[in-house]
Amino acid sequence: MFATILPAALLAQLPVLQVAIPLLAAPVCVLLGRGRWVHDFSLLVTAVVAITSLALLQLVLGGGDASYALGGFAPPWGIEYRIDPANAVILLLVSVSGFLVLLQSRTSIEAEIPKQKHPLFYTAFLLCLTGLLGVAATGDAFNAFVFLEISSLATYALVATGKSPRALTAAFRYLILGTIGASTFVIGIGLLYMATGTLNMSDLATRIPASPHHAVIQAAFALIIVGLGLKAAIFPLHFWLPNVYTFAPMVVTIFLAATATKVALYLLARFVFVIFEDASFAGMLLMPLALLAMFLASLAALQQGNVKRILAYSSIAQIGYMFFALALASTQAVAAAWLLMLTHALAKGGLFMAVAGIALQTGSSNLDDWKGIAKQMPWSAAVMVVCLLSLVGVPLTAGFVAKWSLLVAIFSTSGSIILVAVVAAASLLTLLYAGKILETIYLGTPDEQRATANLREAPLAMLVTAMLVAAMNIYFGLNGTVLSDLSNRAALALLSGF
């Protein structure tokens, strides 16, 4: 569709425009100052970026990988942006999330963030978007580090704008841990550069087998896995995440929950399958951790009294599923990992959107304050039902397509029915905390004060966007082939040299 509308010269520039447009727009937000315009401007920018990534995905699916030489310096010497189906899907996920989040959040941003901070808030948001898109788009290992830092630094600032004073400590803790993660990652890249003399990802892939520095490369591999594992919140490295999700402003939580950990996960998959082409070590390391994440984080989610915290622990558990799929290292399993990423973004994004609406009206995200809220806010509650079902993986929702393909992939890759049973059992835990939330908001009796309070449904823009995401959860559940075709293409692209 886009290939016929857009001129060829513009199509060739799409890989860089994706990243450069939000980068150019971020400082403009500072200049615009406070006022209504800055929100509309950012929304427009994210819409343009989302269309760009959609066009890019179509281009890549139709005509093969897109390579872009930044500054006109030919790869492998210059920085290359390389788009294949694997990262085109991630780009689309990030940019569409950015657009929907901003579409939803005008009211909650106005309620949660002081007016004088708005221009800088939108600047940081667009820089975060730039960073995440850059990590996904680039084909250069060091450039990936730079973008990872751009997105992380912007995230620390975004988290710190939260209303609660504890947002500051959450941001600070994330800053320290994130910096340690980034440091190990960049040391790993430095070692790779030492051993091979190149930073281009596909060039690295061809040079690593020929390199005599075997021990150096193994050390680099370990450092990179730890660094990216921290960014992706794999189980023992997850402890920055619950506080960040709980105390950040709602808009930031929605955006991070839908995108940030997935981008780190994508980059990890790129390093494991394309650059090192050796998943045995990663699989050995990640599979037990992923299983622990599924069970322990779900159990922790059951203990929490704050809805944002429940969902944060749930994210850690769901990241465990994605890592489990990656650790299996077959085309089918990696496709399942991509499906899990997409459907988790849909489910968790929709959930946090509904939570944002309810929290805005009740002024609290404690589950105790939400007893029987479904009577006063029926539509927001309905969105939560749909998205929680999708999170659990109930048939006819998008989550089911992903969980089912994961179970099939586990069985066909490992042949072990025990592993299938264990993962299915972990899904039951999801059902427990989802049930706990639903029971409270539907069957709980509100206290005197809340029952008589004149509580209204969330503002229209918030509600409509949340319902749109909930509808997507159902649409992709009924029409599962759309996402699974995309994921299959992504997995084939990633594992082509594997």
Added chain:
Amino acid sequence: MQHRLVLRILAKLLFAPILLFAFYVQFHGDFGPGGGFQAGLIFASAFVLHGLIFDVSSARRFVSDRLLQVGAAGGVLLYAGTGFASILFGGNFLDYDLLSETPTSGQHLGILLVEAGVGIAVACVMVMVFRAFADRLPHLRERDW
């Protein structure tokens, strides 16, 4: 304000040479060691020195906080704008070859613009960071010196 006479006079004496040295590093960066990042830091260090010896608020009279914000944003805009200019001239992002008649002069112009953007942004952000910390300290009274 009769305290630390030597410091105050030296700070005033050094202010202009520091700025000049920053410009030297800035323009030297096109051909050798140096460049916008280092130059921006050196440029900002003049303001940091001034803020340490005198007070933070007096510098605000000629460089306001808003001006710093505009400078930081403008620097990034100059950088990214150079990239978009090279796209408009028919090249790739940040391909300086097409910015002028010959590739060589284009490269000269491109790196000059980009480094200027970096220098402005870094200098402004550094002064902002310094002020953000300095504003948290209570103002020192005369008799506390």
